[in-house]
Amino acid sequence: MKNTYRVVVIGSNRSISILRRLSTDLAQEGCDLMATSSFTLGGNFVIMMIVNSDLSKTEQRDLLQPTSDANELQLIVDRIDEFDPTHDFPEVTVHIHGTDRIGVFSYCMAILNDAGLDVLSMHSDLLGKGGEGKEEEFLNIIKGRATLGMEELNRAAENLRNNKIDVTISTAENES
Known part of the structure; x- marks a missing residue:
């Protein structure tokens, strides 16, 4: 897959279980969900995903926009040059x-x-x-x-x- 994207959704008063719908949207289009992180703060939540895809940035956004709109989420899609899946473990x-x-x-x-x-x-x-x-x-x-x-x-x-x-x-x- 030729493109790597950082996809961020921000919402409130909803469960981060919306991740199931977003990951299904990605999988149905053959996108590879490489990593995800989510957290809540009060009634707000953020989900960040790193996605490998053959889609253009516009196509990637268009894929996720209906789910984002239906759930009143803010959607951010940024192309990133590379993603290193390794990380430091806390000591x-x-x-x-x-x-x-x-x-x-x-x-x-x-x-x-x-x-x-x-x-x-x-x-x-x-x-x-x-x-x-x-x-x-x-x-x-x-x-x-x-x-x-x-x-x-x-x-x-x-x-x-x-x-x-x-x-x-x-x-x-x-x-x-």
């Missing part, structure tokens, strides 16, 4: 929990990035209030690689703890 998981305030996410990410955390995936949630009279709390779960080593990452975690942000770091060996 660390970082849980960050604290009081939500403007800039806290940026602050945490700056400290961890400077300590060599290469983020491979991340999920962030607001947890609500911890009780009557309490402030909103957040939780971030990050999977990644410690490019500067665990000692540097642990030093960064201690810096965050000193600023009343709870941080737990576990390695892949400890998670199995």
